Amino acid sequence: MPSKDATTRATTAETSAGRAGGYCWVEHPDGGYHCTLHPNHQGKHYDVYSRTEFD
């Protein structure tokens, strides 16, 4: 029987990779983006790819 955990594990790994890469990595409220500022930064979160600020 195939493992149902594979997808969950991959998603977790992706998120961990962002954090491990030195990013704040808070997800945008609408989803799809992550804050690419450094961890523990001040002020709003910011996604450099979409150039979007969010709280």
Ligand SMILES: [Zn+2]
């Ligand atoms: Zn942030």
